[in-house]
Amino acid sequence: MKFFHYFLLCQIGVIWSFDCPTLPQGFKLVKTSHKCLAIRFLEPSERQFMTAKAICQNDLDNGQLIDLESQHKMEFIMTIMNFVNKNPTIHRGVDMNGKLFPGFFIDFSTLTQNGIIRYFWPSGREVEPAQIGGPDRTDLLFFVLKDDGSPSGLYSGENESNIGSVVCEVPSLLKCPPTPDGWLGVQSNSVCGILRPLKEFERTWMGAKSACESVPGMELARLTNNENIVFNIVKVINQNKELFEIEGDPTVKPSFFFYETINLSNLDIDKAGLAIIGQKPKFITGSQPITGTLCFLKADSSQGDPHLLHYIPSSGKYICHDLIGEAGQKFILYKDLLTNVIIAGELRDDYYFGKIIISSLFFNHTISANEVWKARETFYYEKKLKIEVLSLNEIIITVNNGQSGKFIIKKNSNSIHLSYLNFHIIQMNEKRSGGIFGDIANKKYEFFERVQRNSMAAVRIDGKTFTARITERDHLFCWLLPNKAVFYPKATRDYILD
Numbered sequence: 001m002k003f004f005h006y007f008l009l010c011q012i013g014v015i016w017s018f019d020c021p022t023l024p025q026g027f028k029l030v031k032t033s034h035k036c037l038a039i040r041f042l043e044p045s046e047r048q049f050m051t052a053k054a055i056c057q058n059d060l061d062n063g064q065l066i067d068l069e070s071q072h073k074m075e076f077i078m079t080i081m082n083f084v085n086k087n088p089t090i091h092r093g094v095d096m097n098g099k100l101f102p103g104f105f106i107d108f109s110t111l112t113q114n115g116i117i118r119y120f121w122p123s124g125r126e127v128e129p130a131q132i133g134g135p136d137r138t139d140l141l142f143f144v145l146k147d148d149g150s151p152s153g154l155y156s157g158e159n160e161s162n163i164g165s166v167v168c169e170v171p172s173l174l175k176c177p178p179t180p181d182g183w184l185g186v187q188s189n190s191v192c193g194i195l196r197p198l199k200e201f202e203r204t205w206m207g208a209k210s211a212c213e214s215v216p217g218m219e220l221a222r223l224t225n226n227e228n229i230v231f232n233i234v235k236v237i238n239q240n241k242e243l244f245e246i247e248g249d250p251t252v253k254p255s256f257f258f259y260e261t262i263n264l265s266n267l268d269i270d271k272a273g274l275a276i277i278g279q280k281p282k283f284i285t286g287s288q289p290i291t292g293t294l295c296f297l298k299a300d301s302s303q304g305d306p307h308l309l310h311y312i313p314s315s316g317k318y319i320c321h322d323l324i325g326e327a328g329q330k331f332i333l334y335k336d337l338l339t340n341v342i343i344a345g346e347l348r349d350d351y352y353f354g355k356i357i358i359s360s361l362f363f364n365h366t367i368s369a370n371e372v373w374k375a376r377e378t379f380y381y382e383k384k385l386k387i388e389v390l391s392l393n394e395i396i397i398t399v400n401n402g403q404s405g406k407f408i409i410k411k412n413s414n415s416i417h418l419s420y421l422n423f424h425i426i427q428m429n430e431k432r433s434g435g436i437f438g439d440i441a442n443k444k445y446e447f448f449e450r451v452q453r454n455s456m457a458a459v460r461i462d463g464k465t466f467t468a469r470i471t472e473r474d475h476l477f478c479w480l481l482p483n484k485a486v487f488y489p490k491a492t493r494d495y496i497l498d
Contacts, residue, residue: 020173
């Protein structure tokens, strides 16, 4: 008989953007979709690999030399290209066929075998030789930005003194909620996560999905735009190998179900996943058992009755409030400022959302909790807006091809078995979002704990301070605020759809 250890990964907070820290003098902040980068020009005496690495570690709070393996290659190149264009005084010391280009120190290690130098990423995985340019192989690997139209990338065969800049990584200001007992935490700059073993009855895609949704606020993970956390999952698993050892079959590796699998028509939803094989993540299909699942704990959600919950990534705290209104009133939950798509929730006489209205300039559709939804049906599809039914209880809304946002409508039942609708955010570009969720995501927050047991807490929102009460909702501690505080400087009436 074979015994397997199964595990569950849940990610806390779908974060659509993140804040980077203030850097010391001499560093310049550069932000990608997943990283906070700090670039510093080096004095001639500092142009050595070990010195550059020490600058990242010693001059920055939890800084480290950049690991290019986990970067999106083209995004990184375009980000550095933009930086170089804005900083024309950058040192250009790398000579390529008579042209001088800026070089950047990056993190790596080497191993020489039989006179051949091999390069490795910080993870221990080998850098593919085909990725490395340059006429010679030396102990130095660096990045060259070629702004003449020729390919930028990794190079060797250059003196350290010719590399004039260093790229460091620094943690974002995202603060994750405490890791629960019995779980392992994992975090990237934009996503928080936890891992735990799966039970036997959870070992299918639907079982994994149900396991996520059995915990308030969680949903099966969507890896799109969140691939960066995969590298950190590898580290966590390999640091805790004893928890994931599989007795009786060493060929079966830890692996995860994730949401996108259901949309890949050529894959069996019970036979596809993300496997962790040694130091390498790999997408798998076939007969290998899927040993775990990936989940997100939603950052923002409207949870019936009509409680609204919002995760504030800069502080790692939740704020909550009650959406008070009259039966039949429609509240603008989200508005895309680019396409003018609006998603609104209509209150019933029991103050649950009974209908969700999606509208744009030429389209208006109402989704009702009392309707029977047909799986795989598409209500509407065009470039600016797509509405499709995922299951009997889930509808997904995609705005502007996902560049503005993706949202889930879920059908639930209350204690007397009446259906109502919940509205959840998968991802949202808050810079061009309005409505209740968009406006709340764009504000600045400061939290002040209560000093005495019976005293009130406080939250400063965009410079104005409001009293709050720390309470528990849906098994999460949140800072309960009145609507006048949450909507400041607007009022409740500003979110009512005429």
